[in-house]
Amino acid sequence: MKKCTVIIGTLLMGLIFLQACGSGDETVSQMVDSSDEQRVERLEDVINDSEVIVKGHFGKYIDKDNMVRNYANPEIPSENTYTEGHIYEFHIEEVYKGEVDSTINVMIPYASEIKVYDENAKYVGNVMNESTEYKKPDPEESNILFLNQTGIKENLYGPGSIPYNIVIDKDESIEFVSKRIEGQLEDNVIVEGDSEQAYIIHEHREDVPADVREEFVVIPDLLKGKTLSDVEELLKK
Amino acid sequence: MWNFRLKKVSFMLLLIFTLFFSTVGSADAYTNGRKPNTKNVEVQVQAYNTQWVQAYTNWDSNHKYRNIYSRSGAPNIMTAEYDSSRPGTFGRIIYNNGHSTYSTPFYTYINSYRSDVRNSANVRRSVASHEIGHVFGLADLRGSVSSIMNGDRNRERLTYPTTLDINRVNIIR
Numbered sequence A: 001m002k003k004c005t006v007i008i009g010t011l012l013m014g015l016i017f018l019q020a021c022g023s024g025d026e027t028v029s030q031m032v033d034s035s036d037e038q039r040v041e042r043l044e045d046v047i048n049d050s051e052v053i054v055k056g057h058f059g060k061y062i063d064k065d066n067m068v069r070n071y072a073n074p075e076i077p078s079e080n081t082y083t084e085g086h087i088y089e090f091h092i093e094e095v096y097k098g099e100v101d102s103t104i105n106v107m108i109p110y111a112s113e114i115k116v117y118d119e120n121a122k123y124v125g126n127v128m129n130e131s132t133e134y135k136k137p138d139p140e141e142s143n144i145l146f147l148n149q150t151g152i153k154e155n156l157y158g159p160g161s162i163p164y165n166i167v168i169d170k171d172e173s174i175e176f177v178s179k180r181i182e183g184q185l186e187d188n189v190i191v192e193g194d195s196e197q198a199y200i201i202h203e204h205r206e207d208v209p210a211d212v213r214e215e216f217v218v219i220p221d222l223l224k225g226k227t228l229s230d231v232e233e234l235l236k237k
Numbered sequence B: 001m002w003n004f005r006l007k008k009v010s011f012m013l014l015l016i017f018t019l020f021f022s023t024v025g026s027a028d029a030y031t032n033g034r035k036p037n038t039k040n041v042e043v044q045v046q047a048y049n050t051q052w053v054q055a056y057t058n059w060d061s062n063h064k065y066r067n068i069y070s071r072s073g074a075p076n077i078m079t080a081e082y083d084s085s086r087p088g089t090f091g092r093i094i095y096n097n098g099h100s101t102y103s104t105p106f107y108t109y110i111n112s113y114r115s116d117v118r119n120s121a122n123v124r125r126s127v128a129s130h131e132i133g134h135v136f137g138l139a140d141l142r143g144s145v146s147s148i149m150n151g152d153r154n155r156e157r158l159t160y161p162t163t164l165d166i167n168r169v170n171i172i173r
Ligand SMILES: [Zn+2]
Pocket: A034, A035, A036, A037, B130, B134, B139, B140
C-alpha cells in the first residue's frame, strides 16, 4: 500500500506542476479583440458591397494613416483606435464598376494597434497585429480590387468588403488575399468546432508580453471552381 | 486483496485525472470564459447614445445578477468609430484587461463606416445589444440559432437579447 501512496503522491505532484505550467506565464496579458461581422457567402456579395471594382497593379508607396476615423467626421482620425493603413498608387487597366481616374490611391489595412493591460487592468503598452488580409503589394503582379471611397480624402479608396484583393498570377490563376478563407486557412487560424467562427492568437513576447486573441468569421472560398475569365465575365455583367 | 488495491488505486487515479482536466478544460461553447469583475458595470456612452442606452437598459432588466448603468468617468466605453479598415464589421469589442477571466474594463464601438449602421437605428441597437452580450461573457455564434450573438442574424429585426441569451447570461452570472 505504501508503494501505491508513493506512486499516487508523485503523480499528484507532477500534475500540480504541469497545471502550474499550463496556466502560462503570469506576466503575459491575455487580450481579446472581437468583431460582429457579416459573413460574405458569394462573390456577388463582394461585388454588391463595392462601389468601385478595378483591375490593374500597385505602384509606389505613398504614406500611412489611421484607417479608423471620428465616427461623425472621417476627415479627423480617431483618438482612441488605430489601424494602420498603407497608401499605394494603383494603376488601372480595366474598370468593371464605378467611375475612377486611371491612377487612384488605395489604402490597404496593414495592422491594428491593441492597448495592452496587465492582470490588474493597468495599462502596460501597445502591440500591433497584422491584418488577416494584409500582403505587401507587389508591382509585378496584377490585382482585381473591390473598393469604396474612404471619405478620408479625395481619390482615396479602401476595401469595399472583406476580402477585397484578388491576386492574378502569371499563369492567370486567381486567389483572394486572406488568411481566413476556407481551403487556404493560415496555419495559425484556429476554427472553433464545426462552426464558422475562428481566431488567431497574436503572440507578443518582447517589450509588451501579450497574447491577443483576434476573433473573426471564416470566409467561404468565393472563387471555388472559377477561372479568371469566369470572374471577369461576372464583373462585366 | 491485490485486486482490491488495484481497483482502489485505479479509482484514485481516475479521480485525480478527472479533477485535473475539469479545472483545465475549456468553457462551454456559448461562453467566452469572461465576465465583468464587479457586480455593477458602470459605463460611459460617447456616441450613438440612444441605442447604447436602449440596449444596456434591456440587458439590465433581464440580468438577475448584474447591473449596468451610466456614470461619467466610468472605465467602460461604449462609442462609435468610422472604421474604414473593416467594411464588413458592424461592431467591435476589446477587453482592456489582461486577466483571462474578466471582460471589464472594455472598449466597444459601433462602426459608422457602414451605411446600414448610419441609416438604421435598429441595426445600431442590434449591434449594441450584441457587444453587451460579450461583456456578460457570451461568445459569437453562427447559423440558425435565435440569438443576439449570432453573426448571421437579421440586424434590422433582431435588436435585443432573446430568451436563450437571457437564460445563458443568468447561468454564467
Ligand atoms: Zn461578437
